[in-house]
Amino acid sequence: MMKDCLQFLIEPAKKLKIRLKESRKRVRHEKKEPLVESQLFIMELARELNKICQRSNVLSHIWTSEDIWPAAVCRDFITEWAAVLEERVQPRIILSDHHYEKPEKKDWKGHLLCMLEAGGECDMGPHKRTIMDWIWWIKSRPQPTVWPGEPVLMMLDDLEFQWKRGRLPNMLSAMELVMLAVLNADSPVKEDVTKQWLVRKQRSQRTDAVRYIPHGVWNWICDAAEDVTLDSDSANADLIISSDEKRMRCGSERRDVPQCQRRFDGWWCAAGHEGYTSGRHYWEVEVGERDWRLGVAKASAVRQGFRSLNTDTGYLSLRLERGTDLKALTVPATPLSQSSVPRKVGVYLDYEQGQLSFYDVEKRSHLYTFNDKFNETLYPVFGTVEMVKDLVIRPPNVRQPCLCPGTCLWN
Structure with missing residues (x-):
C-alpha cells in the first residue's frame, strides 16, 4: 500500500519535470529566432523617439527588447504611420542624405521568392524611409527636444503601469501617443493629444481599437x-x-x-x-x-x-x-x-x-x-x-x- 502511495506521488512529479524541460527548450528556441527587419526598425524608431521626447523613457521597454511586437503588427504600424506622415508633414521635410539602399532589380520570380522569405519586408523600404526622414528632420531642428505635456506623461505612465500588470498586450499604444505628441509639438493650435489618440485609434480599428482606456481619456469620456x-x-x-x-x-x-x-x-x-x-x-x-x-x-x-x-x-x-x-x-x-x-x-x-x-x-x-x-x-x-x-x-x-x-x- 505504501509503495502504491509513493508511486502515486512520484508520477505527477515526473510529468511536471518533463513539462519543465519542454518549456525550457521552447524558451531557448524562441530566443534564438531572429527578429525580422520591421521589428528591428520599430526598436530603432523607439530609440530615436526616446532621444527626441523628454521623459519618454517608457519607450525603453521597446528598444531594449522587453516588449517585441509580432512582425505583422510591426508592418501594419509602419505602413499606417508612413501614410499619416505623408499626409501631415511630408511637404516640409527636407530629405536627408541618408537613404536606404535601393534593392537590385529582380525578375518576378526573384521578387516573389524575396517576398515569401521575408514576409513582405521587401515592400517596407519606402514606408520606413518616410518615417526616418521625418525623424531626421525633427532632430535637425535647432531645438529638437520635445516636451510632451503633463497629460501625455501621465497617460504614458498609466499605459506602462497597466502593461507591466498584463492588462495591455504591448506598448504599441504608448508608441503611437509619443508620435502624436511629436507631431503636435509645434502646432499653432494646441489640441489635446490624448483625445486625438483615442479618436484616431477608434477610426482606424473599429474592434478592440485599444483594449485598455487610460485614466485621463476615460475621465474625459x-x-x-x-x-x-x-x-x-x-x-x-x-x-x-x-x-x-x-x-x-x-x-x-x-x-x-x-x-x-x-x-x-x-x-x-x-x-x-x-x-x-x-x-x-x-x-x-x-x-x-x-x-x-x-x-x-x-x-x-x-x-x-x-x-x-x-x-x-x-x-x-x-x-x-x-x-x-x-x-x-x-x-x-x-x-x-x-x-x-x-x-x-x-x-x-x-x-x-x-x-x-x-x-x-x-x-x-x-x-x-x-x-x-x-x-x-x-x-x-x-x-x-x-x-x-x-x-x-x-x-x-x-x-x-x-x-x-x-x-x-x-x-
Missing part, C-alpha cells in the same frame, strides 16, 4: 455623461418601464397602449427621450445576461415591424444573443470577442467626429466603434427580452471604481 431616460411612448407594449424611466424588462402580459409613429411594435425596444444633433454624449447601462441591444437610432429609422435593426435600416447598435453571441449589427454582422461578455456597457457618442463607441465599463476596455457621418438626430435605443433582470440606465454621476491599487494618482 465620462465627463460627457448624460442623464438619459426612457421614452415610455416609444416602448414596445410588452415592456414594463419603471416610474423613473431608468429601468425596463419584459412583462408577462401585453399592455394596452396607444399606437404612435415612434413606438416599437415589433422588437422589444425603447428609445431615449432626448435626441442628439451635436456634441459629445455618454451613458452607461447595466445589461442582462442573455439578450440585449444598445446603441442609437437615426430619426429616419423605422420602428414598426421586425425589420433587422442594423446599419442599413438606420440603427448603430450592439446585440447579445443566447448569452454568448456578441456582435455589432453591421451588414453583415461583425462578431465581437466572446471571451468576456460585458455586464455594464458604456456608450459614447461624438457627433462631430462621427463616432459611436462601446466600452466594457468594469474592465475599462473598448468593444467596438461605428464610424459614420451624422446628419440627422440620433436617439439612444435599448432592447431586452429578459423578464427577471432589469436593463438599467445608470445615473450620470456614478462612476466605476478606479482600477488602481490604493489611491489613484490620475483622478
Whole structure:
C-alpha cells in the first residue's frame, strides 16, 4: 500500500519535470529566432523617439527588447504611420542624405521568392524611409527636444503601469501617443493629444481599437455623461418601464397602449427621450445576461415591424444573443470577442467626429466603434427580452471604481 502511495506521488512529479524541460527548450528556441527587419526598425524608431521626447523613457521597454511586437503588427504600424506622415508633414521635410539602399532589380520570380522569405519586408523600404526622414528632420531642428505635456506623461505612465500588470498586450499604444505628441509639438493650435489618440485609434480599428482606456481619456469620456431616460411612448407594449424611466424588462402580459409613429411594435425596444444633433454624449447601462441591444437610432429609422435593426435600416447598435453571441449589427454582422461578455456597457457618442463607441465599463476596455457621418438626430435605443433582470440606465454621476491599487494618482 505504501509503495502504491509513493508511486502515486512520484508520477505527477515526473510529468511536471518533463513539462519543465519542454518549456525550457521552447524558451531557448524562441530566443534564438531572429527578429525580422520591421521589428528591428520599430526598436530603432523607439530609440530615436526616446532621444527626441523628454521623459519618454517608457519607450525603453521597446528598444531594449522587453516588449517585441509580432512582425505583422510591426508592418501594419509602419505602413499606417508612413501614410499619416505623408499626409501631415511630408511637404516640409527636407530629405536627408541618408537613404536606404535601393534593392537590385529582380525578375518576378526573384521578387516573389524575396517576398515569401521575408514576409513582405521587401515592400517596407519606402514606408520606413518616410518615417526616418521625418525623424531626421525633427532632430535637425535647432531645438529638437520635445516636451510632451503633463497629460501625455501621465497617460504614458498609466499605459506602462497597466502593461507591466498584463492588462495591455504591448506598448504599441504608448508608441503611437509619443508620435502624436511629436507631431503636435509645434502646432499653432494646441489640441489635446490624448483625445486625438483615442479618436484616431477608434477610426482606424473599429474592434478592440485599444483594449485598455487610460485614466485621463476615460475621465474625459465620462465627463460627457448624460442623464438619459426612457421614452415610455416609444416602448414596445410588452415592456414594463419603471416610474423613473431608468429601468425596463419584459412583462408577462401585453399592455394596452396607444399606437404612435415612434413606438416599437415589433422588437422589444425603447428609445431615449432626448435626441442628439451635436456634441459629445455618454451613458452607461447595466445589461442582462442573455439578450440585449444598445446603441442609437437615426430619426429616419423605422420602428414598426421586425425589420433587422442594423446599419442599413438606420440603427448603430450592439446585440447579445443566447448569452454568448456578441456582435455589432453591421451588414453583415461583425462578431465581437466572446471571451468576456460585458455586464455594464458604456456608450459614447461624438457627433462631430462621427463616432459611436462601446466600452466594457468594469474592465475599462473598448468593444467596438461605428464610424459614420451624422446628419440627422440620433436617439439612444435599448432592447431586452429578459423578464427577471432589469436593463438599467445608470445615473450620470456614478462612476466605476478606479482600477488602481490604493489611491489613484490620475483622478
